[in-house]
Amino acid sequence: MSVTATHPKPPGTDDRAQARRVLTGDRPTGRLHLGHYFGTLHNRVRLQDAGVETYLVIADYQVLTDRDTADRLDEHVEDLVLDYLAAGIDPARTTMFVHSAVPALNQLLLPFLSLVSIAELGRNPTVKDEIAHSRQASVSGLMFTYPAHQAADILFCKADLVPVGQDQLPHLEVTRSIARRFNDRYGPVFPEPGALLSDTPLLLGTDGTKMSKSRGNAIALSATADETARLIRRATTDAGRHITYDPDHRPGVSGLLRLAALCLGRKPEDIAAEIGGAGAARLKQIVTEAVNEHFAPLRARRAELAADRTAVRTILREGNARANDLADATLHEVRNAMGMSYA
Structure with a gap:
């Protein structure tokens, strides 16, 4: 599955008019809250409704970046899908898929890690913030690979626009660097994705700091x-x-x-x-x-929607299949560019 790459404006520019494919998503650590809705979710629905091809990753592997175990993960994944559907995400127009269900996507992490330094990963401000609020006894190696893993999420489908909050811009800049360095080293494969910033200022939680599930200060979309x-x-x-x-x-x-x-x-x-x-x-x-x-x-x-969880599983199964087809094609292209096609 191919895409005509655009040349997006610098991160932070609303480039919806030229966008061909969008990737966005969330970690399944609990139900989405009002900050998610006003920060990115309503933009996802607008892009979908404007006819932009949209991919939405439920990043279950990334739950382990800041916690030792992924408790109730299957329940949290289904809750995310219910939140998406209730907010207006249409599975006929947006591909919803689970991170761990797309092996080829995750294989991109290895060549991508060769394109960034440990220092670059360590000084990423979002990683520093995640470490500060980590639930782990010690910081795992996965935490430091978080930006590169997000790059794989974005680039596997050759997204050229990513709806993000202001705090996610450093991650997106790592993705742009990886795409640029891969293209310089191996030939043009990936677009350098631009950022679609919400026009909503950072929404604070009930304690006056950034609204976050991990900080216990959020109001869930599904709250009574x-x-x-x-x-x-x-x-x-x-x-x-x-x-x-x-x-x-x-x-x-x-x-x-x-x-x-x-x-x-x-x-x-x-x-x-x-x-x-x-x-x-x-x-x-x-x-x-x-x-x-x-x-x-x-x-x-x-x-x-919650009354029929079987339908949620069907949506995920179909979305996973579409994401796998695209990831397999991208990985094949990457291997050819790197001279690693041995068939």
């Missing part, structure tokens, strides 16, 4: 209305009664305002002005109502 209310009631604010939007000095309050604004399609400054001196209790009430109303249709769709 009562769960959402409870999490928002516990959210960090500050002692100031008058509500203002000031991300630098009032991160907790501003994060809640931003979340309400995203759900309501309004500016956080306007919501803050309406609340004024009514304080944090009123702010949290508005945020709770906005989130529950905005995500009620998605949550209803997800509950309906």
Whole structure:
């Protein structure tokens, strides 16, 4: 399966008009949260609906980068698929597949590791952040190969655009370097993928830091209305009664305002002005109502889909088959370019 490679603009540029193929995905460490939705998931649906060929990897091997075991992995994989489907991902237009089910993709890791230095991998800021929040007793070798593994995820399908959050740009730059170095050394095989950055600022969790499953500060897409209310009631604010939007000095309050604004399609400054001196209790009430109303249709769709887990397995089986066909073709091309075709 071939693709006409484009020449994307520098990372961070919205290049949807020229994109031919997009790769994105998540680690199955739990259900997706609001940060995932506003950060990348809604962009995936927009790209799919615009007719861009889209691949979505469920990176189960990469769960082991920051933890010793992958508990309840099969359940988490199915939960991700349910979140994707409920958010609007269409398996007829987006290929959803599991990392470990595509052997040829993972074989690309070996030649890719020969194209990056240990120093480059070690100073990657995203790797440093993952190490800081690791659940492992010691840092594994897999942690340091994480950027190269993501490069294999992206390049196996010759994606030329990757929807990412700001914190993932360093990983994408490693992918671009690997693609460029491979092409320089062995001949043109891979495009250098560009980044599609969400126009949504980093969404903070209930503790005022980056929303993350591993930090326990996230609101799941599939949370019930009562769960959402409870999490928002516990959210960090500050002692100031008058509500203002000031991300630098009032991160907790501003994060809640931003979340309400995203759900309501309004500016956080306007919501803050309406609340004024009514304080944090009123702010949290508005945020709770906005989130529950905005995500009620998605949550209803997800509950309906969850009643038939057999369909989820069928979607994965068909997606894995399509991904394997493409990965086999890419690996064959790579081996030919490297002079490693012995048949």
